[in-house]
Amino acid sequence: MALRRALVVLVALALVAAAGYGVFERSFDQGTSHLRAASNGRLDLFASVVEARVRRLEPVPATIQLNPLVVRLLQTPTAAHAQAANDYLARLNAHLGSLAVFVLDVRGVVLASSNTALRDDSLRGEDVSYRPYYLEALAGRSTRHFAIGSGGYAGYFASHPIYDGPRVVGVAAIKIGLDALEQTWPMLGAPALVTDANQVVILSSQPQWRYTSLAPLPTERRVDLQLAQTYGALRLPRFPLSVDLSVNEDSQEVQGLLRGDEARVSAALGQAPGRADFMVLGRSLDGMDWRVLIFSSLATVRHQAQIDGIGGAVSMAFLLLLALYWAQRQRIERQKLAAKRQLEQANVALEQEVARRTQELTDANTLLRKEVTDREQTEITLRAAQNERVHAGKMAVLGQLAASITHELTQPLGAIRTLSGNATEFMRRGNHGAAQDNLSIVARLVDQMARIIDPLKSFSRKSTVRPEPTDVGRTIEQALFLFQLRQRHEKVEIDNQCPPGRWVAWCDANRLEQVLVNLVGNALDAMRDAPQKTLRITAELRAAHEPQLIAIQVQDTGKGLSEADLAHLFEPFYTTKASGAGLGLGLVICRDIAAEFQGDLTARNVPGAGACFTLTVPLCQPATHAPVPFKP
Secondary structure, eight states: OHHHHHHHHHHHHHHHHHHHHHHHHHHHHHHHHHHHHHHHHHHHHHHHHHHHHTGGGTTHHHHHTTSHHHHHHHHSOOHHHHHHHHHHHHHHHHHHTOSEEEEEETTSBEEEETTTTOSSSOOTTOBOTTSHHHHHHHTTOOEEEEEEOTTSOEEEEEEEEEEETTEEEEEEEEEEOOHHHHTTHHHHOSOEEEEOTTOBEEEESSGGGTTOBSSOOOHHHHHHHHHHTTTTTOOOOBOSSEEEEEEOTTTOEEEEEEESOHHHHHHHTTOOSSOOOEEEEEEEOTTSSOEEEEEEEOHHHHHHHHHHHHHHHHHHHHHHHHHHHHHHHHHHHHHHHHHHHHHHHHHHHHHHTTTTTHHHHHHHHHHHHHHHHHHHHHHHHHHHHHHHHHHHHHHHHHHHHHHHHHHHHHHHHHHHHHHHHHHHHHHHHTOHHHHHHHHHHHHHHHHHHHTTHHHHHHTTSOOOOOOEEEEHHHHHHHHHHTTHHHHHHHTOEEEEOOOTTSOEEEEOHHHHHHHHHHHHHHHHHHTTTOSSOEEEEEEEEETTSSSOEEEEEEEOOSOOOOHHHHHHTTSTTOOSSOTTSOOSOHHHHHHHHHHHTTOEEEEEEETTTEEEEEEEEEBOSSOOOOOOOOOO
């Protein structure tokens, strides 16, 4: 029977796991498909932008030969003809918005240029016969490709042969700037790059990727590129990530996988360290030897798939529980029907033999009454046992709460005793003002004691927080005041570097003071046997967070915390004090209080200086509150 139940449980767990995994896979596939569709849409938009800003200027070199000034210059290269051609090309370049338009003779020397007014990019008189756009055009073919110009400016070059009859007498070329494409990266919404025919990254949203090679270049190809100075003097290192690409020849869509360790991929993509799930999609630009690749993060898709998988597993578990409930109910109904049939058979038999078995029926009725009585008594005993168990559980919780309240009220009661004694002495001396101040503090401590059980409630249920502008320095002074007698008795040096009025926090003042009292008391306990007793309290602004935080540090010179203490310090009922000296709830409650006003409480060891507890609280904006003087 036990083996059968274990087998049923294992089968149920397997079904739950299979359902969760199946829903996860289906959701992940759907999310990936949606992400792929969205990315392809952005790629189509980017391709349209490239065609609108770059390809529209490709036919321009073919029209230059229609101008008689250019043909005349190639036929008779005089200074006057060159100046006229320069002026025409300059007007044409200004109208088109390109980087340069120039004309070469059959030797590859630039005879006319639109940029004669620019010394660093005029090209006039330069020999560019090594450039592919010249060689292809000289052979009678139009060409276009990416290259870095002699001035160091990258561009897209398009060229066309200039004919005089059937003979090629020159080459017309245009250099199209790519700066406008740099402004289109935000429309892709993810890291992206553009490669040329050599699989060299020529444009990228990540500057460190530019002029890297996605695939190793053969030595012969590298030599050709260096001779043509396609990329100037750049060495073309390998792309920092390993990408496997596959191209659909029909749709020219590119898909790939991103390989490498998570830290390397995250660093290369400028992402925070984490799971390196990225889908690489690309598109070959129509009529160009370029490809655009986009790296889309799958983190959101995976997270949603995990949520859906958990939902699927929960749904399957619910269905299994529902099926179990139905099977149990059916079994009970069958048992009832079986009992009813047996009863009917017994009644028929009794009716047939009533005279002969009267005594047996009486004995059976007597036995039935006894069984009913025993069952009723068993049910009464079971209910009593259950009530006792519930009562014992309530008493255990009540005992823990009573011990916690006793632990938390010890320090306020000691402070009230000190303040009342001081008030009596001040009244005896006739100093009624000081006595009134002490009695005011006593009243405030009484109110605090009335609310001191709220943090214990917040350990299991969040309570309402009433934040208000709180002077951190004054609250620290109030907390330190409660330990004045102990400080003097134990000869503890106080180094409080947080004066009133300097920091104003947005939190509940009473709860902030309760946390500080707990931290100061723990620090004094830690220094009880220390040779040097110094309690240092500092505060600093952490503006990098949102909202801005004030970090309050309470540092002692005790022996510090062990590795085990640091690992379990904020666990309920874990304490570093001697048996009976603490319940291990103080720091847990303090961290819960800090979390209520969007803060935190952490602990660490300071080499050679004991332990340091850091309490962060939100900064009040604007911090223009005047400090209220504190009178002990």
